[in-house]
Structure formats: C-alpha cells, structure tokens
Amino acid sequence: MEDIRRVYGFGRGIAAPQLGIMKRLFYLNLDRSYVVINPVLKNLSDEKFELWDDCMSFPNLFVKVERHQSLTLEYLDENWEPQSWTVEGAISELIQHEYDHLDGVLCTMRAIDEKSFKWR
Numbered sequence: 001m002e003d004i005r006r007v008y009g010f011g012r013g014i015a016a017p018q019l020g021i022m023k024r025l026f027y028l029n030l031d032r033s034y035v036v037i038n039p040v041l042k043n044l045s046d047e048k049f050e051l052w053d054d055c056m057s058f059p060n061l062f063v064k065v066e067r068h069q070s071l072t073l074e075y076l077d078e079n080w081e082p083q084s085w086t087v088e089g090a091i092s093e094l095i096q097h098e099y100d101h102l103d104g105v106l107c108t109m110r111a112i113d114e115k116s117f118k119w120r
Ligand SMILES: [Zn+2]
Pocket: 054, 055, 056, 057, 097, 101
C-alpha cells in the first residue's frame, strides 16, 4: 500500500483478498491505522452520493459509483476487541469499497453507467 501511495499518490485502505489472503479483513490508513476484522455494515443511510472511486488493484482507472452517505461499521480490532464506528462521507465510501473486496466485488462492478470510467 505504501508503494502505491508513493507512485500514484492515493491509497487509504487495502483488503486482504487484494493480497491473495482470503480473510474478511481490511486495513485503513487514515489519521491512524485501523485493522478491521470480520466487519459488518449497519444503518446504511438511504441518502447516497456519487463519486469517482479508485482502487489499488487497477490504479490508473477511475470509476463513478454511488455509495451510502453514512453507515455504522462493527468489527473486531487487532486486539480482537469489538468496535463500533459511525462514519459518513469520504470514510463511509472508503469502508464500502473495502468491504466490497471481501465479497469479491470491485468498484468496476458498481459503475453507474457505461460512461462511468476514465483514466487517471
Ligand atoms: Zn480497491
């Protein structure tokens, strides 16, 4: 992830399946680092917003997707302690992106329409 950040200038999270590790785990690098194990998404808002998403698995592509404005993330942290975190906006869409990886869903599969792709 640090290599991608250095080369492409983005990358706030990575999911274990992107590294070939078939576990329900992702990692976020925000104001601090977060290890998110066995996440569950709750309280997904009816309100949604559109954004140009990107992904370290295909770093030169942007995909326009729609995400829930807010949600509550329940998970176990690196100490196996249960955590609950209510987020919105940029962090909400990031968590939905990483969560999708755990189900084998890529942002390309959530493109709004055929015009929702552009190169970086
Ligand atoms: Zn991704």
